[in-house]
Amino acid sequence: MALKIWLDDKLVDEADAKVSVFDHGLLYGDGVFEGIRVYNGRVFELEAHIVRLYESAKVIRLEVPIGKSGLLGAIEKTVEANGVVDGYIRLVITRGVGTLGLNPFICKSSRLIIIADKIQLYPEELYEKGMKVISTVTVRNHPLAIPPQVKSLNYLNNILAKIEALDNDVPEAIMYNHEGYVAEATGDNVFIVRNGVIYTPPAEAGALEGITRALVIRLAEEQNFRVVEKNLTRHDLYVCDEFFLTGTAAEVIGIVDIDGRVIGDGRPGPVTRLLREEFFKYAHRKEK
Ligand code: PXG
Numbered sequence: 001m002a003l004k005i006w007l008d009d010k011l012v013d014e015a016d017a018k019v020s021v022f023d024h025g026l027l028y029g030d031g032v033f034e035g036i037r038v039y040n041g042r043v044f045e046l047e048a049h050i051v052r053l054y055e056s057a058k059v060i061r062l063e064v065p066i067g068k069s070g071l072l073g074a075i076e077k078t079v080e081a082n083g084v085v086d087g088y089i090r091l092v093i094t095r096g097v098g099t100l101g102l103n104p105f106i107c108k109s110s111r112l113i114i115i116a117d118k119i120q121l122y123p124e125e126l127y128e129k130g131m132k133v134i135s136t137v138t139v140r141n142h143p144l145a146i147p148p149q150v151k152s153l154n155y156l157n158n159i160l161a162k163i164e165a166l167d168n169d170v171p172e173a174i175m176y177n178h179e180g181y182v183a184e185a186t187g188d189n190v191f192i193v194r195n196g197v198i199y200t201p202p203a204e205a206g207a208l209e210g211i212t213r214a215l216v217i218r219l220a221e222e223q224n225f226r227v228v229e230k231n232l233t234r235h236d237l238y239v240c241d242e243f244f245l246t247g248t249a250a251e252v253i254g255i256v257d258i259d260g261r262v263i264g265d266g267r268p269g270p271v272t273r274l275l276r277e278e279f280f281k282y283a284h285r286k287e288k
Pocket residue numbers: 034035036158184185186187188189207208209210211212213246247248249
């Protein structure tokens with residue numbers, strides 16, 4: 001079924017949802033985006049995604065072409081028009097149409113795109129058995145070059161790492177920063193468990209401040225776990241008791257092998273399984 005796409009200020013048919021070849025989002029990857037889940041008809045952690053979107057835009061001097069309440073209304077209308085109950089929303093703001101040349105201020109108006117669609121899920125088996133990953137040779141962007149907190153349309157760094165993963169027949173890969181510390185996976189945040197304590201790299205190490213990451217930290221603390229933001233090395237990953245990734249697409253997924261080192265007993269561990277369960281309870285909760 002053809003989708004209805006929100007373009008700037010209205011819903012249009014998918015076939016008419018087009019942007020110019022002179023849009024700097026296409027020419028230079030100049031823009032920001034958000035990927036948001038819908039569970040049971042509820043747009044998940046919407047407030048946090050909206051805050052991150054406006055912050056990302058502010059940092060790259062991009063004006064969001066719509067106010068917050070207008071944006072919330074547009075999201076709601078797009079979800080409704082496409083009958084999305086469990087799915088995925090992609091919010092994109094491009095710099096808009098300009099001329100050839102980097103100057104972003106030539107672009108007269110930024111463009112808003114909202115897509116509400118089904119989500120491609122990892123097979124259920126992967127969650128039960130856990131996932132294998134590799135360490136990439138591709139180093140994560142230096143945080144002083146592209147701030148990792150900005151969810152920009154520049155994903156080439158992550159795509160190069162994803163290619164390494166796929167060349168090695170695994171779905172995800174772990175990226176390290178210029179100092180050799182763990183940054184994140186290509187589209188997920190990294191967590192490990194050691195001696196009952198949960199560790200995750202700080203944003204300064206090159207990690208996006210994931211919405212799922214923040215939620216999982218909160219859920220873990222509610223379960224009385226200590227969660228520590230700390231620089232992690234490849235060695236830390238190799239010898240941890242449990243290893244999992246968090247993200248809008250993957251939710252909470254156990255890692256059972258990295259670079260041929262088996263984690264724990266080779267199955268997702270008890271903390272990972274508990275937090276995945278808590279995550280689902282929260283995502284599918286009835287009350288607001
Ligand atoms: N790191 C990176 C580099 C990401 O792109 C995350 C961590 C996890 O953040 P959240 O806020 O989702 O917990 C991401 C998320 C897509 C897609 O379509 C990508 C993401 C999320 C949803 C969809 O490629 N990246």
